[in-house]
Amino acid sequence: MTMLTAIIADDEDLPRKDLRRMLEQAWPELQIVAEAEHGADALEAIQQHQPDFAFLDIRMPGMTGLDVANATRGRCQVVFTTAYDNHALEAFAAGAIDYLLKPIVQDRLNDAIARLKERMNTKAAPTDLSQLMQELDKRLRAPVAERIRWISASVGDTIKMFPIEKVLFFTSDEKYTRVVTAEDEAHVRKPLKEIIDGLDPELFWQIHRGTIVRADAIAKAHRDELGKVSVELRGIKETLKVSQAYAWRFKPM
Known part of the structure; x- marks a missing residue:
C-alpha cells in the first residue's frame, strides 16, 4: 500500500x-x-x-x-x-x-x-x-473591524448604554438584535451579522445562526435524548439552543 x-x-x-x-x-x-x-x-x-x-x-x-x-x-x-x-x-x-x-x-x-x-x-x-x-x-485582507466597547439602544426617549463586558448574549429578532445583560435587555436597530464583526471571537461564541453568547457566561450545557444541545447562563434564567453546526464546542474534554 x-x-x-x-x-x-x-x-x-x-x-x-x-x-x-x-x-x-x-x-x-x-x-x-x-x-x-x-x-x-x-x-x-x-x-x-x-x-x-x-x-x-x-x-x-x-x-x-x-x-x-x-x-x-x-x-x-x-x-x-x-x-x-x-x-x-x-x-x-x-x-x-x-x-x-x-x-x-x-x-x-x-x-x-x-x-x-x-x-x-x-x-x-x-x-x-x-x-x-x-x-x-x-x-x-479587509481591515479588521474595530472592537465594540459599548452597545447603545433607544428605549422611548432614553438611550441605554450597555458595556460590552456586561452583555450575556445577543439574538436576532426579526429586524432587530436583542441585547441581554443580567439586569436588563433592549433591542438595537442593527443586524446581528454587523455586531459579530466587532466582537472579540475569544470572548463571544456563536452557538446558533441567530445567537452569540459570552463564553464566560455559560454555566453548563445539556444534551437531550435526541442529541440536541442547549446552554444555561450565569446570572439569568434563560436557556439558549445550540445548533448542530456549533455543538462541537461543547464536547467533553
Missing part, C-alpha cells in the same frame, strides 16, 4: 505541534513529511515532497495559506486551519471546503480525516478552490 503523506503549515509552534500529534494518533498511516512556519516554506515543502494533503493555516505572515493553495492548485488535497473568523467560516461552509477551527478538537479532526480518506478511495480530484479563494482573499 502506498504511504499517504502530508505537510502542516502554521506560523504558531504550539498549534502546529498539536495538530501533528493529533494526526499521528488518529491517522497513524499518514506520514507527516514536513512542517512549515511560513507560507513560502509550505510552498517549497509541497513542491519538494508532493504530499497527498496540506494542512494550511489561512493567516500566516507574508504568503498566506490561501496564497499557498492558489500557487499549488490541484497538486494535493487542502485542509485549511483557522482561528475563529465568521466571514471565513461562512465561505468555507458555502463552498463545502474542509477546514479545522482552532483550537482543533479531535472529533472535528476525525470528521475531516474521514472525508479525506473517502476522497482518496474514490480518487477524487482536489477540490477547485479558485472561486472560494478569491472570495476569502477579499474578505480576509
